[in-house]
Amino acid sequence: MNKNHFILLLLIIFAAFFIRVTNLTFPAFTSDEARVAFRGYTLATTAKDELGRVMPILFNSSGDYQLPAVSYITALGTLVFGKTDLGARMPFILISILIVVLIYKISDIFFLKKEFRLLAALVAAFTPSLIFFSKIPNETIVFTFSLILLFYLLTKEKINFLSVVFTVIFSIAVSKIAWWILIPFTVLTLTFFQPNLRKRTKISVILIVLFLTTVAVVLFLRVPQATRSFLENDFLLLQENSITVAMNRSRGQGLESHWPNFVEKILFNKLQFIAVGVLNWLSHLDLAVFFGQFDEEGKMGFSSMGAFPKIAIFPFIVGIIALIRKSDVKLRALLFYPLVLTFPLVFVYPRNRQDIAVIVLPFLIFIIALGLIKLNRLLKIAVLSLMIFEVIINMFFVSPQIKQTNYSRPAWVKQIVEDGYNLSVNSKVALSDDFTSDIAPFLEWYTPLVAKDDFKNIQFPYKFHQSQVSGIKIIGNDDTFYFCGLDKSTHIFASKRDLEEIQKWLNVTAEKTVVKTYKDDLGNNIVYLLRSTICVK
Amino acid sequence: MRKIISKQSLLLLSIILIGGVFRFYRLTDFPVQLNHDEISQLYDAISIAETGKDVYGNFMPTIFPSVNDFKSPFYTYITSLFYLFLGNKEVIIKLPGVIFGWLTIIAVYFFVLKLFKNWRIAICASFFTAISPFEIFFSRKSFENVAGIFFMLFGFASLLAYIDKKSNTRMLYIGFLFLAIATYTYFSHAILIPFLLFSFVLIYREHFLNNVKRVLLPVLVLGVLLVPLVLIIITNPGARYRSKTVFITQDVNLERNIEYSKSENYLTSFLLKNKAILDFSFNRYLEQFNVDFIFANGLDFTGERLLNQGLLLLIQLPLFVLGLIYLIRLNGFKQAKMFILAWILLGMLPSGLTFESHSPHRSIMVFTMLNIICAVGFYWFIQITKKSKRFFYPLICLFALALIFNFMYFIHMYFVNFPFERSQHIQYPFKQVALYAWSQYQNFDSIIFDPQFGDFEPKIGAGAYYYFAYYGQMPPDKFQKEYRLGDKPREVLFDKFSIREVYWLTDKDLKNTLVIASPWSVREKDIEDKNKIIKRFFFYNGKLAFYAIKL
Incomplete structure (x- = not known):
């Protein structure tokens, strides 16, 4: 590498780092991310998770079991930087930077111009989805890193079996998606990128990966709710009732219209599940997803951006055309990765799992870089400038996005839980459970609360919601309210649901009960602090 | 040579007949009732034929207020002609749409023949046009855009014929005439066709610029034919009202995004508001190319996300991919490929810039072109499989079975499920x-x-x-x-x-x-x-x- 090249690479890495640490506290955490952040902190300081369990292998989340790697990575961050946004986010920022470096390194294998490597690294540095996922504790960015690392290791001239084994184990410990795609990924990579490798070596590598993923699946199946976890998260299609209902309805309408029964059975049968699954898979790979809007809700990406900046569609299409016309096998192989890596999407209908599409981004980055080198200098500069400009605009003007994600990423909840904690020092406090999806993680992360061992005996908690956090009561739908004496009084942070309940059953007006009103990011009243003469039963 | 010609004609005739069957079969029974567009155009047509005025008393209007949606005049006037000849029958409102939809099969054939100079691809394209769900659906729906597509295809086929043989300036006049008529058929065509024509001339510019004198008079004739349309758009407030009511800024989601972009700083607000509009519009445009929409649920027969009917048959998806790859790898025909690209990109603009998330009726011309790409893919599929004598017939049989199954599914969706699920929509x-x-x-x-x-x-x-x-x-x-x-x-x-x-x-x-x-x-x-x-x-x-x- 010559000196200029090295300097440019350093500049790209610095720019990548800068753009990721800018506005560090954005985006605000979801409840799951807050849970992981707090968990990392408790693991680092007490070797226990948020439920009081000692160094567990499987963790709790709102939708599924969570594999261990992400939580322990977060623990490293909080160990160094403490219970802060920096501590929770830095490990993932660094992992994202490593992705940029790996993409630069891997670009060598395509034997293109030297600028291809720098362009690929630059695009990776300014890929909105990679930036977004680098700023929150999540498995997506970690798995993307481990996958691209595995790709790098498998495409080296001499395959280091030990490195491959550790990377595979690491991938398996990050995400369940790894269990399904590592085999086809390995086969694809070895086929196209190691054509001269001995057959025996290839088979050995594939068998090792197969063995490790099989062990992971078998061990997981021994966990109590494993089957439920698979059916509710990875294989939703298999228990999706709506398809069967729609088919039966269509068939019934056909019979009512005097169509023969055998024709109805031919047209509407279990094959529909395959068609539905395949279409669901392909719909996650649309141009609109990658270049328009990755996630409308803003939970998995900037709400007004695709996975890539909009202008990148132009070099992407140029790159695709170049790939199809070019005869180089390695470059052509890039076209297969988006399909192979995302095929688990077939089984997740009707859920939107846009995060799975993130793992193909490095391969699409190569295609974009290929398109960029085909452009003339002026166009190249224009495209790159517009890409960087769009990313910067979205990073510096975040208020529209904060409003878009008002409920999924409630930045406003911090003040509420801090006030709640301050009051809990001297008196009882209760919070409604419905003004966010799960209030407990926010309480744990944003306040000095220490995790108790109240739930340490739950060996494998699955979708577990805490009803109590260190003495602070979390009010559920079934809880009721009553007037009580001052010695039993509770500071209630009530949602609209609970305020209406209180007004209805205790026959009081808002003016007489509400002491303080909290607003969300849209300026709507969201939480009401009530006078402390009401208790929760 | 005679044998090839007659085989071509025989194939085309069979395809036209097949297309006719699916367009005319029980036309009066399905859809199960005239929708509000049809009934308003029908009664307005009768009103014009009998009194020269629409139902509101406007004499020979250039835009019909109708149900406050200000319809373009072409379809109503042509229906009034059918009324004069055939009398008062419900079916007369359907006849123009179904006839133009049927004739589109021939128009596609000639257009593709002129574009690719390959009769086999042209036959495949006309076949897919004959059986395409969106073609059948919109033909039977009395939709004015269908007539526009017919005129567009013949118009550009004529221009391509002129390019092949420049001494034949008659083709230039015919082409411009057809295109001029097409602009009057549907509102979006009034904007799109001039842009598309401009793109065509730009792409094939050497054929026009080398002989400016020959081209000048036909262009003047085109200009004269378009003058009334320009006057209508400028002077009729209904045209502007309609454009305003359907434009993307009416979308509630965009309104919300604009609301979120408001800031205390005026400059920041201004920048973020325009950014919100650009982002939203770009995304809306790209969403028109959604695989679900085109192949799974674009016609929205059942309200289901995926157990529905797309604009094209699902079996056409792999053919479309093959067609794209073939065209990219094909050496030559650069101008034809660029024109196809321009057609698709421009054709999606009306659908991409309106307040509805998807409005397939505004983008029919694009689906016609996607059909043509599928035909190219099918042609290549045949070429590839022909190389292996062992697998050729089994693969063709497999494909034929899949096609029949997919088409039967569409027929079931259209004649059975659509009335049950969507009768209130009409x-x-x-x-x-x-x-x-x-x-x-x-x-x-x-x-x-x-x-x-x-x-x-x-x-x-x-x-x-x-x-x-x-x-x-x-x-x-x-x-x-x-x-x-x-x-x-x-x-x-x-x-x-x-x-x-x-x-x-x-x-x-x-x-x-x-x-x-x-x-x-x-x-x-x-x-x-x-x-x-x-x-x-x-x-x-x-x-x-x-x-x-x-x-």
Whole structure:
């Protein structure tokens, strides 16, 4: 590498780092991310998770079991930087930077111009989805890193079996998606990128990966709710009732219209599940997803951006055309990765799992870089400038996005839980459970609360919601309210649901009960602090 | 040579016949009723034919106000011609659409033949046009865009014929004439076709610039033909009103995004607002290329996300991919490929810049081109499989089976599921209500109809008075004189009919009146004497739509 090249690479890495640490506290955490952040902190300081369990292998989340790697990575961050946004986010920022470096390194294998490597690294540095996922504790960015690392290791001239084994184990410990795609990924990579490798070596590598993923699946199946976890998260299609209902309805309408029964059975049968699954898979790979809007809700990406900046569609299409016309096998192989890596999407209908599409981004980055080198200098500069400009605009003007994600990423909840904690020092406090999806993680992360061992005996908690956090009561739908004496009084942070309940059953007006009103990011009243003469039963 | 010609013609004829069967089969029965667009255009056409005015008394309008959606005039005027020749039949509103849709099969053939100079691809393209779900659906739906596509295809085929043989300037005149007619058929065509023509001339510029003198007069003729259209757009407020009401800025999601971008700093607000509009528009445009939309649910027959019907058959998806790859790898035909790209990119603009998330009726020209790409893919598929004698016939048989299965699925969706699931979207059973109301004409002093109805949620059925006017065979001149707006909410009055919101608390005390309303307007439990319900009307799926109450 010559000196200029090295300097440019350093500049790209610095720019990548800068753009990721800018506005560090954005985006605000979801409840799951807050849970992981707090968990990392408790693991680092007490070797226990948020439920009081000692160094567990499987963790709790709102939708599924969570594999261990992400939580322990977060623990490293909080160990160094403490219970802060920096501590929770830095490990993932660094992992994202490593992705940029790996993409630069891997670009060598395509034997293109030297600028291809720098362009690929630059695009990776300014890929909105990679930036977004680098700023929150999540498995997506970690798995993307481990996958691209595995790709790098498998495409080296001499395959280091030990490195491959550790990377595979690491991938398996990050995400369940790894269990399904590592085999086809390995086969694809070895086929196209190691054509001269001995057959025996290839088979050995594939068998090792197969063995490790099989062990992971078998061990997981021994966990109590494993089957439920698979059916509710990875294989939703298999228990999706709506398809069967729609088919039966269509068939019934056909019979009512005097169509023969055998024709109805031919047209509407279990094959529909395959068609539905395949279409669901392909719909996650649309141009609109990658270049328009990755996630409308803003939970998995900037709400007004695709996975890539909009202008990148132009070099992407140029790159695709170049790939199809070019005869180089390695470059052509890039076209297969988006399909192979995302095929688990077939089984997740009707859920939107846009995060799975993130793992193909490095391969699409190569295609974009290929398109960029085909452009003339002026166009190249224009495209790159517009890409960087769009990313910067979205990073510096975040208020529209904060409003878009008002409920999924409630930045406003911090003040509420801090006030709640301050009051809990001297008196009882209760919070409604419905003004966010799960209030407990926010309480744990944003306040000095220490995790108790109240739930340490739950060996494998699955979708577990805490009803109590260190003495602070979390009010559920079934809880009721009553007037009580001052010695039993509770500071209630009530949602609209609970305020209406209180007004209805205790026959009081808002003016007489509400002491303080909290607003969300849209300026709507969201939480009401009530006078402390009401208790929760 | 003679054998090849006759094989070509025979194939084309068979395809035309197949296409005709699926377009004309039970045309009067499916869709199960004329929708509000059809009934309004039909009655306006009769009104024009008999009086020279539309139902509102506008003499030979250049834009029809219709149900406040300001329709382009072409389809209504051509229907009035059919009326003059065939008389008053419901089917006359469908005939222009279905005939142009049928003729599109031939237009596609000639267009593709001129574009790729390959009769096999042309035959494949016409075959896919003949059996394409969107082609069949919109042909049977009396949709004016279909006529526009026909004229566009023949127009550009003629221009391509001129390019092949420049001495034949007649083709230039024919091409421009067809394109000029196409601009009058549908609003978006008025903007799109000039841009597309400009792209065509730019792409094939050496053929035009080398012979400017030959081209000049036909271009002038084109300009003269377009002058009335330009005047209509500039002078008619209806045209501007329509553009404004359908533009993307009417989308509630965009309005919300703009609201979120507001800031205390004026400059920041201005920048973020425009950014929000650009982002939203770009994303809306890209969403038109959504795989689900094109191959799974674009025609929206059932309301399901994926157990539905796309604009193209699902089996065409791999053919489309093959077609794209073939075209990219093909050396030569660069101009043809660029024109296809321009056609698709420009053609999606109307759908991409309106307030609806998807509006396939605005992008039919794009799907026609996607069909052509599928035909290229099929042609390549045959070329590849032919190389292996062992696998050729099994693969072809497999493909044929899959195609038949997919097509049968579409037929089932269209003739069975679509009426059951979506009858209310075409205002069913307004026709039955209108016929019944007229059958009771002599028995009541006044007849009130509230068009608020719906299976799952209430909506106001547009153009209800058109149904009453047409099915009561009310003379248009009489309707023009009697039509007026009333004082009550959404009230339209003519003869003894009042189309308005029913307010049962007061309306129940009316005397000698027939009230036809849905359970959304009048709850059955509020009707004290159930014997007063003298008739019930149902959606196609058997659920209650309206009841007629005798007061």
